[in-house]
Amino acid sequence: MKINQIVLASRPAGLPAADNFRTEEVELNEPGADSVLLKPLFISVDPYMRGRMNDAKSYVPPFQIDKPIDGGVVATVVESKSTLLKAGDTVVGNMPWATRCVERADRLRKVDIQSIPAGYYLGVLGMPGLTAYVGLAEIAKPIAGETVVVSGAAGAVGIIVGQIAKIYGCRVIGIAGTDEKCRMLKDEFGFDGAVNYKTSQHLKQDIALLCPAGVDIYFDNVGGDISDAVIANINFHARIALCGQIALYNSTSQPVGPRILPMLLTRSVMVKGFINGDYKAIFPDAYKNLTAWIKDGKIKYKQTVIHGFDKLPEAFLGLFSGANEGKMLVEIS
């Protein structure tokens, strides 16, 4: 069968561009024993994928030149050679950016899309939701009454972090890049305050005004100047859950900034860089709580859905200009 796939054409220096990707037609073999033929419904684009475009040691192996990009996908089973799945089932898993693909059934997780929107399995009930839960509940361990600041607050992870923090009884301040996102965080997602880092004249001061008791927990998706401004307001015994550094992913030289170790020392701060994979033991609890919170209406979710397989590179690039509110997804028709 002929299919289309999107491969890494070249590695970007700095901000990625459309020409780092290439669509090509290839022949797909029939599924063998224990495998299934899949048709994608939603393909996820995520900031961490920027790191995989570099040929660098990290927690996930780099994408290979001329090989398909891969990531989180929700797909329909078209044909099954496995007893685990049947045609018509919906599954989530790691798959290539391709119009059809073949995967081993035991590497996929069957999901219910009757009571939960399919895209949620790439968001609040997928990697971003687990990330928010692990970083906040497991690493930062919020205490009722504490102040939580989230950068990238209007993104796939940030809006969940803020809502979990509210469930824990915390004051929550979001940092985002448009007034509309700030309004959304407060009006739709229950944040106590939000600041637009692009229009703020003095971010450190604006955060201080919104956090009169200081910052007890900082959930960092962004890094750079934004983190400098938050860390300048950090409290004794604060915890920083280090989830992303999207402001720096496209740096072409070593980013430089104020040294933070003296502040971390004098305030007895804990910083933890983390990836979900190290916290698999708490995934069952995370899924259970997140699902219950969604069904109880305590967590709402937001998706920015782009339509069409060919739009995958554009959707991915949009992550770096803040084009998304909540989870960025590509729906495949």
Added chain:
Amino acid sequence: MKINQIVLASRPAGLPAADNFRTEEVELNEPGADSVLLKPLFISVDPYMRGRMNDAKSYVPPFQIDKPIDGGVVATVVESKSTLLKAGDTVVGNMPWATRCVERADRLRKVDIQSIPAGYYLGVLGMPGLTAYVGLAEIAKPIAGETVVVSGAAGAVGIIVGQIAKIYGCRVIGIAGTDEKCRMLKDEFGFDGAVNYKTSQHLKQDIALLCPAGVDIYFDNVGGDISDAVIANINFHARIALCGQIALYNSTSQPVGPRILPMLLTRSVMVKGFINGDYKAIFPDAYKNLTAWIKDGKIKYKQTVIHGFDKLPEAFLGLFSGANEGKMLVEIS
């Protein structure tokens, strides 16, 4: 009774100097009920005191202008109005820099100076020893076979950190500021390697050579360029026990350097700034283990002793030029 005391004459901008201190003669009142008159034997000078010379929020209150400097002292009880102590007892506690002082007996700890040298209660069995134990054993949690790097390795805390790490079965590399200190770390204290940061042409590379498997634990007393070089070699799941930043204590402007959050993120590193006071629950274990290790010869200790009350400012200033090997103390005759 007339006594001499050393007060803070002015707050330093940058490196402190002798004229930030002033010796003055004052009248000392007789001890009242439950108090004792004390004569100091050893007075401690410690890097953390630099922070107290600033009028800044930190984990200990700042010294006050025209008021005596205070810190760790081992003293002899000259006269007692308390049932807890008698004349001739030796005690350790927080006391002013003064030739005699009066303190409440219940704020002092009686110590045995027959089997343990008196100065050790300001070093390996005092704040520096507890600091080494808390940061390494409790925060970094070493595993046999891991590589531990210590900055300020030849200082009061560093030489203990390295020896505890060896007890845990780790490979230990020290960073110090003279060839003599590096030799001492290896020949006298069992370090597996040491690097002189002042003569190294490429510290990052020299650390990489001494740590072929990367750095699992970094015990940081120093900060600045030295920490940059260590963090450039940091391993996945490394732990950084953040104990001091002596390289930056005298900065007069915001120190700037390479941003470290991206590295902490992609390597899933944990950083914890800490002070002993938050770990009082483990002090009994710490004292017990440190005492046993000293008696077993597993931990040796080093002191640089300066003689004479008037030398206190000079001894303190020497900490910032690396004048000490091990614990810097002033012995009062």
